[in-house]
Amino acid sequence: xxxxxxxxxxxxxxxxxxxxxxxxxxxxxxxxxxxxxxxxxxxxxxxxxxxxxxxxxxxxxxxxxxxxxxxxxxxxxxxxxxxxxxxxxxxxxxxxxxxxxxxxxxxxxxxxxxxxxxxxxxxxxxxxxxxxxxxxxxxxxxxxxxxxxxxxxxxxxxxxxxxxxxxxxxxxxxxxxxxxxxxxxxxxxxxxxxxxxxxxxxxxxxxxxxxxxxxxxxxxxxxxxxxxxxxxxxxxxxxxxxxxxxxxxxxxxxxxxxxxxxxxxxxxxxxxxxxxxxxxxxxxxxxxxxxxxxxxxxxxxxxxxxxxxxxxxxxxxxxxxxxxxxxxxxxxxxxxxxxxxxxxxxxxxxxxxxxxxxxxxxxxxxxxxxxxxxxxxxxxxxxxxxxxxxxxxxxxxxxxxxxxxxxxxxxxxxxxxxxxxxxxxxxxxxxxxxxxxxxxxxxxxxxxxxxxxxxxxxxx
Numbered sequence: 001x002x003x004x005x006x007x008x009x010x011x012x013x014x015x016x017x018x019x020x021x022x023x024x025x026x027x028x029x030x031x032x033x034x035x036x037x038x039x040x041x042x043x044x045x046x047x048x049x050x051x052x053x054x055x056x057x058x059x060x061x062x063x064x065x066x067x068x069x070x071x072x073x074x075x076x077x078x079x080x081x082x083x084x085x086x087x088x089x090x091x092x093x094x095x096x097x098x099x100x101x102x103x104x105x106x107x108x109x110x111x112x113x114x115x116x117x118x119x120x121x122x123x124x125x126x127x128x129x130x131x132x133x134x135x136x137x138x139x140x141x142x143x144x145x146x147x148x149x150x151x152x153x154x155x156x157x158x159x160x161x162x163x164x165x166x167x168x169x170x171x172x173x174x175x176x177x178x179x180x181x182x183x184x185x186x187x188x189x190x191x192x193x194x195x196x197x198x199x200x201x202x203x204x205x206x207x208x209x210x211x212x213x214x215x216x217x218x219x220x221x222x223x224x225x226x227x228x229x230x231x232x233x234x235x236x237x238x239x240x241x242x243x244x245x246x247x248x249x250x251x252x253x254x255x256x257x258x259x260x261x262x263x264x265x266x267x268x269x270x271x272x273x274x275x276x277x278x279x280x281x282x283x284x285x286x287x288x289x290x291x292x293x294x295x296x297x298x299x300x301x302x303x304x305x306x307x308x309x310x311x312x313x314x315x316x317x318x319x320x321x322x323x324x325x326x327x328x329x330x331x332x333x334x335x336x337x338x339x340x341x342x343x344x345x346x347x348x349x350x351x352x353x354x355x356x357x358x359x360x361x362x363x364x365x366x367x368x369x370x371x372x373x374x375x376x377x378x379x380x381x382x383x384x385x386x387x388x389x390x391x392x393x394x395x396x397x398x399x400x401x402x403x404x405x406x407x408x409x410x411x412x413x414x415x416x417x418x419x420x421x422x423x424x425x426x427x428x429x430x431x432x433x434x435x436x437x438x439x440x441x442x443x444x445x446x447x448x449x450x451x452x453x454x455x456x457x458x459x460x
Contacts (some may be wrong), residue, residue, distance in 0.1 A: 014096040014105040020079035020142045026055035030136045032078040036136045045207030052146040056138035063132030071131040073160035076115035077140035080107035081414045088416035109411040109418040121432035129440030143350030144390045162363045163399040172253040176371040176379040179403040184317035184325050184354035185387040191310040193343040201303040211309035214342050223287045223338040227271040231333040237320035280295040282383035286316040287384045323351045352389030362401040370434040
């Protein structure tokens with residue numbers, strides 16, 4: 001493995017500031033799509049296409065034909081989160097830097113580095129062992145609308161024997177994983193208006209309602225200091241994990257103290273105290289505030305009482321919750337909890353249902369074998385706290401969806417100083433190369449493609 005060459009190529013990919021949520025980076029997203037397309041062509045892919053958008057296209061391609069072999073659909077995304085706050089980055093987010101065996105850059109772990117790993121694992125093989133299909137999108141960090149629209153028009157693009165998504169991490173160093181659930185997402189803006197215009201705080205202060213104050217009070221009514229979300233019906237569908245699953249989690253190398261000090265890097269953990277930290281992260285829904293807009297936030301001073309304030313919020317949803325239901329519940333709760341003299345509204349930006357995935361398809365065992373051969377430990381089943389909106393759609397034609405990855409829990413996804421350990425990358429290339437070989441060999445030995453035992457992921 002020519003690690004120096006691979007690092008140069010990965011660095012080139014990571015330098016592209018493909019931030020999908022900011023229109024100023026539309027051409028950067030297109031440049032990242034061009035980079036992916038060039039890689040697919042180098043792999044010998046045919047029918048490489050840009051689909052659905054000029055600026056945030058889905059890159060589709062088909063690998064060389066391998067008669068009699070199963071078809072493996074590879075999904076990933078080339079877009080990244082905004083790098084803010086920039087002052088917290090030790091190194092510029094789009095100037096990749098290698099230090100201490102790690103590469104630091106926005107997108108290094110989520111998800112450019114992992115897409116790179118899957119593609120280089122194909123390049124490492126002397127010939128393709130399976131029929132590869134690719135859907136690499138450019139809007140995963142902003143709801144996957146382009147890909148959703150594409151799959152509504154052309155659902156046949158996810159027809160495969162197995163789908164592979166490497167956008168996850170190990171549960172701990174040395175502990176690779178496959179994931180049985182993904183939380184869903186409901187992202188919204190809550191806006192309150194208290195008067196027609198901003199007001200002078202000297203002339204009106206003490207009598208006029210303040211939009212920031214009213215918004216803050218509304219938010220604390222929606223979620224109390226104890227961590228409970230006070231939206232009627234919200235917890236109704238939520239089910240606790242089984243006793244067997246909870247027992248399996250206790251065997252994982254998760255230490256609450258290390259989680260607090262090394263990953264959260266705060267003074268205390270919060271949330272519903274009667275549940276374990278892993279239950280709070282994996283099995284319970286959330287309500288988080290991401291930003292508050294309104295009033296005066298510039299340099300210097302301006303004494304105004306803001307007439308309008310907006311909070312960006314999201315809820316992570318767990319199995320059995322439905323996005324549409326939660327949207328209605330939130331809108332009703334905001335209307336009920338806002339004072340009569342405040343005009344409150346909710347605008348929904350994007351979201352997705354949760355997903356549950358059965359991990360008993362033979363392909364999961366083959367991946368576990370590949371991890372064991374390369375790393376010394378087979379993959380373990382775990383839940384995920386994050387969301388990948390398109391996973392249920394990837395399973396809509398019957399392919400089992402393998403959710404795995406080469407990241408580590410401390411990779412600082414969506415945060416300053418995101419990184420990827422290079423050993424994880426080099427091991428990952430070997431793991432996936434071996435998985436592709438096993439998948440191809442397994443179908444030939446059985447005399448049938450992996451499609452003989454399809455088990456779809458199901459939206460929940």
